[in-house]
Amino acid sequence: MVRLRCTEQEMPYVAEPTGITCCSILRQQLDQCQNYDFSKIVCDMSPEEFQAVCNLSPFTSLDFFSFLPHAAEDNQSTNGSRTKAERPYLILDLDETLLFTSTTPIPGADAEVIVNVPTDIANPVPLKSAVPEKKGSIEHYSATKDYARSVNSYKLFIKYRPHLEKFLIFSSRYFEIVIFTASRFYYCGAILRQMETDFPSFRFVTPEADTAALSTAAAAAGGADPKRFVTVLHRDHCTPTHAGFVKDLNLLGCNLKRTVLLDNNPICGAFQPYNLVSIRNYELLPDAPEHAVVLSELEKEKGFVNPRDVKTSVAEFLNDTTLKELAQRGSLLYNLAKCDDVRSYCIRTMEYNMKKKKTLSSS
Numbered sequence: 001m002v003r004l005r006c007t008e009q010e011m012p013y014v015a016e017p018t019g020i021t022c023c024s025i026l027r028q029q030l031d032q033c034q035n036y037d038f039s040k041i042v043c044d045m046s047p048e049e050f051q052a053v054c055n056l057s058p059f060t061s062l063d064f065f066s067f068l069p070h071a072a073e074d075n076q077s078t079n080g081s082r083t084k085a086e087r088p089y090l091i092l093d094l095d096e097t098l099l100f101t102s103t104t105p106i107p108g109a110d111a112e113v114i115v116n117v118p119t120d121i122a123n124p125v126p127l128k129s130a131v132p133e134k135k136g137s138i139e140h141y142s143a144t145k146d147y148a149r150s151v152n153s154y155k156l157f158i159k160y161r162p163h164l165e166k167f168l169i170f171s172s173r174y175f176e177i178v179i180f181t182a183s184r185f186y187y188c189g190a191i192l193r194q195m196e197t198d199f200p201s202f203r204f205v206t207p208e209a210d211t212a213a214l215s216t217a218a219a220a221a222g223g224a225d226p227k228r229f230v231t232v233l234h235r236d237h238c239t240p241t242h243a244g245f246v247k248d249l250n251l252l253g254c255n256l257k258r259t260v261l262l263d264n265n266p267i268c269g270a271f272q273p274y275n276l277v278s279i280r281n282y283e284l285l286p287d288a289p290e291h292a293v294v295l296s297e298l299e300k301e302k303g304f305v306n307p308r309d310v311k312t313s314v315a316e317f318l319n320d321t322t323l324k325e326l327a328q329r330g331s332l333l334y335n336l337a338k339c340d341d342v343r344s345y346c347i348r349t350m351e352y353n354m355k356k357k358k359t360l361s362s363s
Contacts, residue, residue, distance in 0.1 A: 013345070013352040014332055017325035019280035022332075022346040022353070024266045025273045030354065054343050057250035057271045058239075066253025067237050068178070070210050088337050089254045090175035091247065093263040094188055095302045096281045100159045100317075101191065103298055106284060107314050109157045111198065115190040115301075117152040124186065138218070141209035143232035144193035147186055158191060159317075161282045163324040165199050170327035172228045174337035175260075176211065178252070179204065180233040182245040182268065182303030188234050204232050235303050243267050245303050249275055257341045260333075274343035277332070284317045 021027060071089065092098060100106065118124035126145035134140060161167075171177055181188045192204040205211065211229040218227040233252075238245035244267045249259055261269045261276050269276030326333040332349065339345040 019322040021278040024278035071254040088258040094181035116147040141205040167323035167327040
């Protein structure tokens with residue numbers, strides 16, 4: 001029987017940081033219930049039953065090529081057990097999670113980029129790099145390649161969520177980081193190309209790249225600033241559903257016990273709901289109606305029409321502290337990196353915080 005209990009390797013549960021919710025899909029269901037018994041959320045299940053509840057991917061019984069082949073090799077070599085070589089995976093959404101973009105000016109914008117839309121999206125031809133691409137090189141695996149300017153190109157304003165660089169550096173110490181966005185490849189490529197300029201210690205690469213090998217090669221080449229390699233997945237790697245694009249972690253090939261998805265859209269984590277840590281939207285909605293129409297068109301590029309229940313003020317937008325609260329020792333993210341099974345830890349964290357909220361509301 002599966003008992004959701006903390007092992008000696010797991011950390012004690014903590015209060016969720018502002019704007020962070022564990023198991024948000026399950027919590028939405030529980031919030032609609034007047035009385036519920038936490039012990040019956042997942043009660044006395046066999047390992048097989050627990051696995052079935054945690055992994056709802058429609059592809060579990062099919063053979064498939066993993067989106068992260070090197071992660072799949074590591075997972076198979078260890079048979080899902082922890083080793084010194086295995087690091088947990090942190091899957092990060094891009095839009096409204098790490099940053100906000102708009103085709104209209106943003107207060108305090110950090111950057112402006114031109115998004116060049118390939119003439120043939122199905123068979124895009126990137127511009128030739130100024131640096132010759134050698135097979136196995138960083139340039140060969142770059143996920144930030146540019147395309148020729150066309151009539152469909154447009155300017156994009158970018159505002160990074162406050163403390164983003166600190167968050168990425170902190171996360172890279174404990175996790176293998178993967179950017180998984182529902183946006184188009186050319187759109188996210190333009191943003192990540194700018195991030196490489198603004199955060200020079202990071203390089204964004206395609207799933208075929210062996211980030212461990214690239215890190216070793218970069219270290220051997222020397223340099224004052226060590227490179228941190230981040231794998232990028234985009235809309236082509238999502239599973240389309242009637243509710244939106246789902247990010248099926250089962251198709252990544254990594255150990256689901258050691259994989260966390262941080263996303264502002266709960267639908268993206270619908271196939272692995274207990275791996276999902278939801279983060280509140282980072283966005284600033286336009287006041288002018290004509291700007292709202294432009295934003296609606298941009299959302300098609302992002303791949304997600306977000307329900308907007310709460311409008312963020314400019315002050316809240318510029319002073320958001322969510323990533324800062326995550327990027328510290330003893331935080332929820334730190335504990336997830338240290339625990340044996342992020343799914344059971346997320347359930348226990350949800351239970352702890354819901355009971356705490358219920359106690360405060362009744363007092």
